[in-house]
Amino acid sequence: VKKMVDLDLAGKRVFIRQDLNVPIKDGKVTSDARIRASIPTIKLALEKGAKLMITSHLGRPTEGASAEENAAFSLQPVVDYLNEALDVPVRLATDYLNGLEVNAGEVVVLENVRFNKGEKKNDETLSKQLAALCDVYVMDAFGTAHRAQSSTNGAGLFAPVACAGPLLAAELEALGKAMDNPARPLVAIVGGSKVSTKLTVLESLSKIADQLVVGGGIANTFIAAQGHNVGKSLYEADLVDTAKKLMVDCAIPVATDVACAKAFDENAEAEIKNVADVQDDDMIFDLGPESTAALATILKDAKTILWNGPVGVFEFKNFEAGTAGISKAIAESAAFSVAGGGDTLAAIDKFNITADVSYISTGGGAFLEFVEGKELPAVAMLELRAND
Numbered sequence: 001v002k003k004m005v006d007l008d009l010a011g012k013r014v015f016i017r018q019d020l021n022v023p024i025k026d027g028k029v030t031s032d033a034r035i036r037a038s039i040p041t042i043k044l045a046l047e048k049g050a051k052l053m054i055t056s057h058l059g060r061p062t063e064g065a066s067a068e069e070n071a072a073f074s075l076q077p078v079v080d081y082l083n084e085a086l087d088v089p090v091r092l093a094t095d096y097l098n099g100l101e102v103n104a105g106e107v108v109v110l111e112n113v114r115f116n117k118g119e120k121k122n123d124e125t126l127s128k129q130l131a132a133l134c135d136v137y138v139m140d141a142f143g144t145a146h147r148a149q150s151s152t153n154g155a156g157l158f159a160p161v162a163c164a165g166p167l168l169a170a171e172l173e174a175l176g177k178a179m180d181n182p183a184r185p186l187v188a189i190v191g192g193s194k195v196s197t198k199l200t201v202l203e204s205l206s207k208i209a210d211q212l213v214v215g216g217g218i219a220n221t222f223i224a225a226q227g228h229n230v231g232k233s234l235y236e237a238d239l240v241d242t243a244k245k246l247m248v249d250c251a252i253p254v255a256t257d258v259a260c261a262k263a264f265d266e267n268a269e270a271e272i273k274n275v276a277d278v279q280d281d282d283m284i285f286d287l288g289p290e291s292t293a294a295l296a297t298i299l300k301d302a303k304t305i306l307w308n309g310p311v312g313v314f315e316f317k318n319f320e321a322g323t324a325g326i327s328k329a330i331a332e333s334a335a336f337s338v339a340g341g342g343d344t345l346a347a348i349d350k351f352n353i354t355a356d357v358s359y360i361s362t363g364g365g366a367f368l369e370f371v372e373g374k375e376l377p378a379v380a381m382l383e384l385r386a387n388d
């Protein structure tokens with residue numbers, strides 16, 4: 001695909017689709033990871049002398065509703081953040097579909113693209129209106145690359161030139177390095193609550209990983225597949241056979257000890273049990289110390305690590321040890337490590353290993369779809385536009 005770094009942007013009207021979909025409370029950005037990841041792209045475009053428009057969605061507003069109704073979804077807090085972070089003026093444009101004046105040396109943030117009617121269904125008229133704003137369309141929103149919408153797909157099809165921004169390019173390179181031709185052994189860690197929501201991820205990784213580590217509620221279904229009682233733990237009885245099949249396809253280490261409690265309660269004491277001793281009234285909330293140590297050994301020998309999802313209820317002090325142990329092992333490992341997904345990022349933050357993970361993806365759903373091996377519509381568009 002064409003890359004923004006390679007293009008001459010001097011004096012050109014440049015439209016960058018970013019993923020600035022960040023949590024906001026009381027008009028303030030509460031987690032800025034996605035904005036921080038997007039800033040180098042903005043700076044590069046400014047250095048190249050672009051007349052710069054950037055945009056994003058924020059949340060899931062009602063298309064075509066009034067500004068008042070959609071006020072909670074305004075990009076204004078992101079504009080405020082950028083005004084602090086950049087040393088050029090940043091302003092919000094609310095009325096832009098029929099064209100707008102942009103000067104080199106300023107950043108114009110186009111209000112939430114999902115306020116526009118037709119955005120979500122990739123409406124051709126809207127796509128053409130967005131495309132008409134620019135000379136160069138830049139897709140940099142990896143976190144939204146799995147959506148075929150006007151700002152992520154259609155606008156790129158109709159713009160004079162469409163290219164990948166540096167963040168999108170870096171994401172694709174890092175994930176590609178982990179998935180396409182990984183240094184082995186490749187160890188994949190998939191945590192989270194349900195097998196059903198991650199089934200295609202598990203199936204895809206079971207084909208390429210040397211070891212597939214499962215955690216959280218997902219692991220309970222595998223523990224059941226080994227014939228153990230999981231008591232009152234979250235698990236999916238109808239997927240036990242699927243779990244058995246996955247264990248034939250790939251080495252999936254199952255916990256030998258677990259941390260249990262009788263209730264889902266922040267202050268519940270953790271009881272460490274052999275996995276064979278779980279009782280009918282037990283709930284499994286984390287790996288036990290023996291299992292955590294065994295996984296740490298596996299991670300120590302890994303050359304590539306792909307991580308999505310915590311392995312226990314790490315929000316609760318008494319059930320954080322498994323996720324903390326895995327975080328530490330990833331941090332200490334010399335492997336090329338890639339992590340993605342909202343809960344995973346929260347764990348990385350909590351256990352302070354941001355600097356030790358080789359690549360932290362800004363994608364949630366997009367990260368999972370990439371790992372599933374699905375084609376991302378925004379990337380497909382860039383491939384179509386690669387030669388013109």
Ligand code: 3PG
Pocket residue numbers: 019021059060143144147363364365366
């Ligand atoms: C995300 O937060 O995963 C992306 O910004 C995509 O948001 P969406 O699921 O509302 O399309």
